[in-house]
């Protein structure tokens with residue numbers, strides 16, 4: 001095994017299987033106590049991009065790790081089975097075979113493919129035998145304003161169609177009006193509808209108003225049994241940011257300390273550069289530790305990040321950058 005493969009580790013190690021977060025009773029004292037000091041959070045985030053500059057083999061290994069944690073996503077009104085099939089081919093073989101061979105990373109794949117409900121069947125067919133799960137966005141994504149029974153039924157339909165992961169959107173109004181019991185009950189119902197499929201709770205943080213709301217919504221969703229908490233749909237005007245991520249990963253850390261369960265984190269929307277991915281990975285490493293740097297506990301929700309990472313890996317192997325159009329996604 002090459003040095004890079006050893007450092008990348010995740011593609012070559014067995015997945016760690018832990019008990020899913022079952023959730024717990026809503027603890028309003030805990031929720032009310034959650035605070036977020038914006039200026040301290042912004043100061044901490046400002047130090048992140050410059051602090052950890054990983055170079056050469058280490059950088060290639062971290063980028064390969066990032067690939068293994070991507071939910072390769074297409075969420076467009078003009079998605080077709082053909083486009084999804086091409087995206088799935090990319091998910092199976094995320095980097096050119098000669099580059100993977102040079103890096104000693106044969107067998108590297110992305111974490112999942114993320115699509116709308118109607119694209120689950122073509123994605124399941126295209127990924128058969130690969131071990132790559134299909135994630136479906138659900139519950140009236142992206143606004144989450146369709147009738148509640150239909151949102152629950154949508155989850156059930158997507159699980160029946162073969163989605164192993166369901167990315168639900170919460171009702172933002174429940175957060176904005178402080179209806180934490182309502183948010184807890186909604187999330188509980190979504191989790192029950194998922195059955196064995198893992199549930200990612202999209203908070204749509206760009207629409208929650210304050211970092212304190214982000215902290216409280218994160219806790220409530222974890223108490224209600226979220227397997228992952230996720231920042232954004234990619235459709236809000238503000239999507240994943242470092243300050244929001246710091247608040248969410250600290251909520252995850254606190255939940256783990258108090259409940260013993262590890263909940264995953266998924267920043268999503270607008271993450272398209274390899275160097276930004278490295279900053280997110282270092283944030284997770286520093287705040288949560290190495291255990292979270294695996295696809296069962298960390299994902300990037302991204303439609304175009306993979307292309308930039310592939311360019312950087314090509315540069316690492318050949319010393320030359322190729323044009324971004326040579327790394328088409330679908």
Ligand SMILES: O=C[C@H](O)COP(=O)(O)O
Nearest residue numbers: 234268269270301302303
């Ligand atoms: O969950 C994934 C996001 O929708 C992807 O957003 P993006 O297209 O900005 O990478």
